[in-house]
Amino acid sequence: MRGSGTTPHPIATAVVAGALAGAAVVGMLRAPGMMVIGVLYGSTGRTVGGVAVLLVAVLMAIVAAFLVRRRAARRWVVAAVATVVVGLVASSRLGGPKHGGPPARFGSLVVHSPSITRTESFVHRAAVRFDVNEHGFRGPSFHYSRRAGVDRVVLVGDSFVEGHGLEWRDTLGVRLGEELARRRPERRVEVINLGLGGDNLPSHVTMIEEATRRLAPDVVVLGVTLVNDLSSSDDQALRRAELESPLMRVAEALFDDPVVVWAMTVRTQATELDARALAVLDTQCARLDALEAAGGPTVIVLPYHPRSAVETRMRRVRGLGWVTPPPDRAELWIPRDGHPTAAANRAFAAALAPSVLEALSRR
DSSP: OTTSSSSOOHHHHHHHHHHHHHHHHHHHHHHHHHHHHHHHTTOHHHHHHHHHHHHHHHHHHHHHHHHOOOGGGHHHHHHHHHHHHHHHHIIIIITSOSSSSSOOEETTEEOOOSSEEEEEEETTEEEEEEEEOTTSSBSSOOOSSOOTTOEEEEEEOSHHHHTTTSOGGGSHHHHHHHHHHHHOTTSOEEEEEOOOTTOOHHHHHHHHHHHHHHHOOSEEEEEEETTGGGOSOOHHHHHHHHHHOHHHHHHHHHHOHHHHHHHHHTTTOOOSOOHHHHHHHHHHHHHHHHHHHTTOOEEEEEEESOOHHHHHHHTTSTTOEEOOOOOOOGGGBOTTTOOBOHHHHHHHHHHHHHHHHHHHHTO
């Protein structure tokens, strides 16, 4: 009898069916993206996870369809589906950025959410602790104002400089500070890491400009990952979209973050040293040249996977230094990932130190 303890109420049944259907919709939207990213990055776990999510989503859809047998209940199913989908999206993204509170800004650049600790992990990389300071950068706190008698070196670059896949003690900035102290213990040098994963050369140059205004460094070490850093856009556009557009956060919730990132950047990412990549390089070299002409800091380039055509162009910039890294060998790169290992950063720091100390002695 309707409403009795033995026969489920049709509205209650419809709500349960709608909840299952809503979860199934989200699962079916996210699963293909998980599988695609798993295949692209060679992650068996992510691929299998995507398959599992898809199977569970299909099962929930079948159960939901079986529960809905009354025409009158269908409107309740629609309402429940909408409620579940909106609820899942809202709880995961509409409340704000994916890590902590609102991101910090460093001048015109969007950086990390400040003063948080989180875990950074990705396919083929070990999960590591990320301590983000009050300015939105990985690493310990620092002051904008300089200390008397202390030289200041700033590192700028992408995830290679920021140290993805490595604990803080093994990052390039820490290793460079140790190497400078070992070679010149009487010299006091502060090393600040402004590396930001996902940024490319146009944003690196903007970072140098902002750091020059705010931090007044003596030397800037610019890590350039070739040829990816010669892309015409980077994660700055994604961070601004996530910060300013609810639709962006909805898309990330429904379709899986890496899929959205890939879809938005696939057409602008440099994968070879072609005319478009060289045009980006030439534009940024002109900006670096203007910075030097205006009395900016000494910029020393550390190229990851150097290319002679890039070196030739960058050496034309007035006052710019170029450090040839040690020859590539397997132990310098995280297997199946490509980011520098702890051994690589020790080697890079040893290669950089003489040029940095020479530049400091001239200022």
